[in-house]
Amino acid sequence: MENLVIEGGLPLRGEISVSGSKNAALPILMASILLNGPAVFTNVPDLRDIHTTLRLLEILGCPCSFRNGRVEVSPGPLQSEAPYDLVKTMRASVLCLGPLLARLGVARVAMPGGCAIGARPVNLHLSALERMGAEFELEEGYIHGKCAGLRGAHIQFDFPTVGGTENLLMAACLAEGETVLENVAREPEVVDLARFLIRCGAEIEGHGSSVIRVRGVRALNGCEYAIMPDRIEAGTFLAAAGITGGELLLRNCPYDDMDAVLIKLREAGMDIIQRADGVLARPGSGGLRGVDVSTRPHPGFPTDMQAQLMALLCLADGSSMIDETIFENRFMHVQELVRMGADIRLSGSAAMVRGVEHLAGAPVMASDLRASASLVLAGLAARGKTVVQRIYHLDRGYERMEVKLQAVGARIRRVPADA
Ligand code: EPZ
Numbered sequence: 001m002e003n004l005v006i007e008g009g010l011p012l013r014g015e016i017s018v019s020g021s022k023n024a025a026l027p028i029l030m031a032s033i034l035l036n037g038p039a040v041f042t043n044v045p046d047l048r049d050i051h052t053t054l055r056l057l058e059i060l061g062c063p064c065s066f067r068n069g070r071v072e073v074s075p076g077p078l079q080s081e082a083p084y085d086l087v088k089t090m091r092a093s094v095l096c097l098g099p100l101l102a103r104l105g106v107a108r109v110a111m112p113g114g115c116a117i118g119a120r121p122v123n124l125h126l127s128a129l130e131r132m133g134a135e136f137e138l139e140e141g142y143i144h145g146k147c148a149g150l151r152g153a154h155i156q157f158d159f160p161t162v163g164g165t166e167n168l169l170m171a172a173c174l175a176e177g178e179t180v181l182e183n184v185a186r187e188p189e190v191v192d193l194a195r196f197l198i199r200c201g202a203e204i205e206g207h208g209s210s211v212i213r214v215r216g217v218r219a220l221n222g223c224e225y226a227i228m229p230d231r232i233e234a235g236t237f238l239a240a241a242g243i244t245g246g247e248l249l250l251r252n253c254p255y256d257d258m259d260a261v262l263i264k265l266r267e268a269g270m271d272i273i274q275r276a277d278g279v280l281a282r283p284g285s286g287g288l289r290g291v292d293v294s295t296r297p298h299p300g301f302p303t304d305m306q307a308q309l310m311a312l313l314c315l316a317d318g319s320s321m322i323d324e325t326i327f328e329n330r331f332m333h334v335q336e337l338v339r340m341g342a343d344i345r346l347s348g349s350a351a352m353v354r355g356v357e358h359l360a361g362a363p364v365m366a367s368d369l370r371a372s373a374s375l376v377l378a379g380l381a382a383r384g385k386t387v388v389q390r391i392y393h394l395d396r397g398y399e400r401m402e403v404k405l406q407a408v409g410a411r412i413r414r415v416p417a418d419a
Contacts, residue, residue, distance in 0.1 A: 003419070004388040004402055006379035007411035008361055011246030014408035015278070018234045018252040019045040019399040020069065020227035023304075024192040026092045027166040028227060029053050031193065032062050032073040033099035034170060035200060037222035041071040044227055045399045048392065052090045056082055060096060075222075078103055084110035084141060090396075091115060094122050095163060097145060098171035101134050107145040111138065116368040118327040124164040128155045132168075132175055152177030152216055160185040160210070160297045166193055172214035173202040181212040187298040188257040192228045199223045229254045232304045233398060235261040236373050238281040239308045240405070242270045243315060243381040247282040248408060255279050260301040264309060267291045268316055290318035290355055295326050307333045307374035313353045314342040315381060320353040333371035336364040340378050340386070361386040366393040373398065380410055389417065 020043035030053065032039050044050060046069065054064045054071065061078040064071060080100055087093040091112030100107035112120065122143075126136050129145065131153040137144045152175050157164060165185040170193075172179035184190070186208055194207030200223050203215040229252045241248040242265060255262070255274050262272055265281075269288045273280045290313060295303040303326040313320040314337055324330045331351055334344050340362050343354040361384030366372030372394040379386030388394075391414070394401060402412045 001417035002391055002414050003417050004376060004379070004391050004394070005413050005415055006361070006376065006386045006388070008379050008382040008384065008386060010244065010409055010411060012240055012244045012248055012380070012405065012408040012410055013246050015249045015251060016237050016404050016408060018229045018237070018250055018254070021045070021189055021192070021230035022047055022049055022397045023187075023232070024189040025050055025227045026053055027095050027170070027189070027193045028196045028225065029057065029071065029073065030095040030099060031170050031197060032057060032075055033060060033078065033096060033103055034174060034220050035075050035222045036219045038072065038074040039222040040224040041073070042069060042224070042226045043229075044069050044071045045230065047399055048396045049090050049092065052086065053092070056086055056093055056096060059083065059086065060100070080104050080106045081108040082110060087112050091120055092163065094125065095166055097125065097143065098129065098167035101129060101145055101147050102150055102171045102174040105147050105149060107143070109143045109145070111141050111143055116332050116371070117330040122163070124157055124159060124161045125167045128157065128164060128168050129171060131155050132171060132179065150175035152179040152214075154180045154182075156182040157184060159183070162187050162190065165190050165212070169194060169197065169204070169212060169214065172216065173197055173204070173220060175216040177216055179214045179216070181214070183210055184212050185297060186210065188228065188231060188254065196225045199225060231257045231261070232302065234258065234279075235305045236308050236377070236398070238265055238270070238272060238279070239312045240377055240380060241281040242268070242283050242288060243312045243377050245283055246408070247280065249278045249280050251278040253279040260299060261305050264291055264293055264301055268312060288312065288316035288355075290316045290320035290353070292321040294323040297326070303327060303330060304370055306330060307370040308377055310334070310344070310351065310353060311337065311374040311377040314344070314356060314359060314378065316355040318355055322351040322353060324349050324351070332367035333374040336371070336375055337378055339364060340382055342378070358383055360384055363387040363389065366390045369393050369397045376401065380405070380412070
């Protein structure tokens, strides 16, 4: 176990390069299962969840290599079981379900348990795959799926589930006939997955809108593909410029995929300027001010930026109301921020944040990926020392965050937990 030790109060200044997107890379790597030839991926972030995905691919019969952001996958004779001891560490492992059923007609995937932010069921994935001819049994904590070949279907999701959309998109590529997916997720990472599949020979239309049409093909070929930049990492660093009163230039920032975040950060008083060499972010002349926000499926404000925005709003002038509508328990960062002097009151899915003069450093505990990012941001702005514990949560989704922050002036270091 390791901690991050932060001496806060310094404005960050300099350039940060945004890494490849974790939430695009995970489904795209999993889609390798569909291919009848090797694939090469670039701009793959060096993250725990990526290495977990590569381990799962190896177990499923797709040998992989990872070096300097470049991944090579050579799909071989497939196995059908994704074991619990791996799935329990990363619930996105369930994204192998659709590809395995499409290629093998059988899949045995451990039920991805819940996590700190919610129960995280996969009922929408299963009911949609059943419409394509799959049959499922749940026993001993495993999803047993089988089908005599998937057939195209007309599917309407009750909720625009990101993972459900990705599982069905991958399954439909090799199904018999046409599949229409309605009320699907419109996240940029879903679009990146579709673009990858199309480059492999899939016939997909409508990705990025609420209705996706897929005409099944007989086979998909390998190709080379660059993963899109991570819009959530980018948003996190934009917030870091705002909360520390500094100025950061983000390179490889997916500006066009971040409208809702940019709107809210500007409404909160930040200057964010798109330039030829990157995106420049700093607090505006009037300082930070409170804003109201509800998390929504894309193109709404992303739930993955909720905790980071909350940290920023703890130091804004005035009050903010934050409504978390996507996950039932995504306020684990609140009590830790309160321990640093934030004024936040919870009422159901809403958090009322009242801006305070300053935050005070304290030992705090990370509970999930974005909560840990929120605590790092608060520590960067707080007076005194903050020790963020259990930062393995952070390492799931941020590539060497402390190294990137050190390079723009942050006094932050990674130490063993018992140091
Ligand atoms: C993806 O999770 C992301 N993970 C999450 O990012 C992100 O927060 C989430 O989408 C929403 O944008 C990856 O892409 C790997 P959902 P996913 O299915 O696919 C309910 C991060 O921090 N639901 O859109 O699991 C579910 O309980 C992570 O990078 C069902 O009820 O999200 C939740 O309340 C955290 N039944 C809501 O829908 C289902 O079958 C959104 O879930 C599926 C989902």
